[in-house]
Amino acid sequence: MATELFDNAKRNKADEFYTRMPDIEKELRYYKDYFRDKVILCNCDDPYESNFFKYFSMNFNYLGIKKLIATCYAGSPVAGTQLPLFETENSESKTNKLKQAYKIEITKIEDENSDGAFNLTDVEYLLRNNNNIITTLNGNGDFRSEECVELLKEADIVITNPPFSLFREYVAQLIEFDKKFIIIGNTNALTYKEIFKLIKEDKLRTGYTNFNVGMYFYVPEDWDNYHKVEDGRKLVRVSTSCWFTNLYVKKHRDFITLYKKYTPEEFPHYENYDAINVDKVSEIPFDYDGEIGVPITFLDKYNPDQFEIIALGIVGSISFSCEKKMEILRKGKPTGEYTVNAKGTLYRKYNPIKDTKPPAFRDIETGELYSSMYARIIIKRRERHNGN
DNA sequence: CCTATCTTTTGAGAACACAG
DNA sequence: CTGTGTTCTCAAAAGATAGG
Known part of the structure; x- marks a missing residue:
């Protein structure tokens, strides 16, 4: 019961x-x-x-x-x-x-x-x-x-x-x-x-x-x-x-003010899903028309007239397009444990200059390092309204 | 149908970073 | 240092699968 x-x-x-x-x-x-x-x-x-x-x-x-x-x-x-x-x-x-x-x-x-x-x-x-x-x-x-x-x-x-x-x-x-x-x-x-x-x-x-x-x-x-x-x-x-x-x-009827211009350098694509990664809601580029991964805090500002929610950026909600065998790293160090889907998270290439956290995975074949993303919401900008 | 093993999901939280 | 806001851990539990 x-x-x-x-x-x-x-x-x-x-x-x-x-x-x-x-x-x-x-x-x-x-x-x-x-x-x-x-x-x-x-x-x-x-x-x-x-x-x-x-x-x-x-x-x-x-x-x-x-x-x-x-x-x-x-x-x-x-x-x-x-x-x-x-x-x-x-x-x-x-x-x-x-x-x-x-x-x-x-x-x-x-x-x-x-x-x-x-x-x-x-x-x-x-x-x-x-x-x-x-x-x-x-x-x-x-x-x-x-x-x-x-x-x-x-x-x-x-x-x-x-x-x-x-x-x-x-x-x-x-x-x-x-x-x-x-x-x-x-x-x-x-x-x-x-x-x-x-x-x-x-x-x-x-x-x-x-x-x-x-x-x-x-x-x-x-x-x-x-x-x-x-x-x-x-x-x-x-x-x-x-x-x-x-x-x-x-607030869910107010439009989020967007000021950033899209550049491939600042907004890298995920390795396992066709979307760009954005770390801060305020930095969502105003001129990118494809799918965008944003932090969960986005939902507190979400206006359905401005954005369309596609999915949750976790396994089960979207299909990952890449399944490399990778070693799981802990604080940047090898663990001897492996994963093929990054524990079901989105991940992108590790950026040794900008990233403050050590990488989470290492490709066992190429040695390439990757950072996994904390749960993201995949969104897409709606058609621009007049005066917006 | 049960058990062993592998995989996924979960968090009345934890650990930061940053401003003052 | 403290208070406040944001990002993220990791192990337990639940679920799924395979084999007898």
């Missing part, structure tokens, strides 16, 4: 990350107009810990939200918050686990405690004093469970930080039910076949927050490899985290 993945013992510890409020505010402010009269679902989250829930409950009236639904799975870590309504498995431990999955449904929220102001205490008041706002779920709160799918069907837009380890499945479900979404994922996910396909078809794009800003996330108390502490809580920097959405994002 797939749901077994969500059982305590089997769940990936790394799925217990919480997003910081500044990161949420920074991204979501661009979609404000979209939230009006919408049903918003924040799943895979503990509402008592989640800043997503806090953001939408606090801004419920300001944004004009129709309904806010949040779900929390059993086994969710409860870092420091006092839970008024649900007991945890072990009250002695610093990292409590929630025993019972539940959901919260808010359709109206006002100055609940009549103190003249609207803030988080009103949200808490509402939760404490209305037993129909919080209700227990029958199952463990897994986003794939029947009752959670019912909640998904009701939603207009899903906003959360899903478990990275289940990212593929999570996105597949959102697509299956044709939902709008704004979620956090790993930039490595861009190279997943299924995710890349969605980007290529312009059904998915990166969000407003710039790529690779290195978001910090709260981790459980007993987490060892943390990078800094803020307000007594451990944080981990994930340098490859970014927002994914299928909503309109302005």
Whole structure:
């Protein structure tokens, strides 16, 4: 059973990350107009810990939200918050686990405690004093469970930080039910076949927050490899985290300014595929009409009207035209290991003057040295538009 | 159908380079 | 030096293939 993945013992510890409020505010402010009269679902989250829930409950009236639904799975870590309504498995431990999955449904929220102001205490008041706002779920709160799918069907837009380890499945479900979404994922996910396909078809794009800003996330108390502490809580920097959405994002309608002129010297062809190599997105030549290999960071600036995405520059996505037997080098030194397709990557001739890294392969017959390229996106410039 | 062996894919990351 | 943004490692795990 797939749901077994969500059982305590089997769940990936790394799925217990919480997003910081500044990161949420920074991204979501661009979609404000979209939230009006919408049903918003924040799943895979503990509402008592989640800043997503806090953001939408606090801004419920300001944004004009129709309904806010949040779900929390059993086994969710409860870092420091006092839970008024649900007991945890072990009250002695610093990292409590929630025993019972539940959901919260808010359709109206006002100055609940009549103190003249609207803030988080009103949200808490509402939760404490209305037993129909919080209700227990029958199952463990897994986003794939029947009752959670019912909640998904009701939603207009899903906003959360899903478990990275289940990212593929999570996105597949959102697509299956044709939902709008704004979620956090790993930039490595861009190279997943299924995710890349969605980007290529312009059904998915990166969000407003710039790529690779290195978001910090709260981790459980007993987490060892943390990078800094803020307000007594451990944080981990994930340098490859970014927002994914299928909503309109302005930067993907802006044209990338191109200023470089193509020269064969500066933009060498790959040995195993008919495309030129470009190391920086800003250096894509404006006058080259063939296929171009660019770094993955391109996808954060990609405008479908300016470029066409051909494929991922890795084995399985394109066919390599050259299969030399080469020795694999490690830090430029022989290893005695061989490969015929450069471990499935694009490669070009080693340039002893410009390259700062040692070569990765050596042709066993000719002795020619080659550098392998980090995952590239193969693109092609579209026909020039008037005035472009 | 199972096991041994070879091949491909993966990363809630790691390691840089660079600006200030 | 630190903070920030970009490029890239490598070994484990999963998948594919071959042989009995």
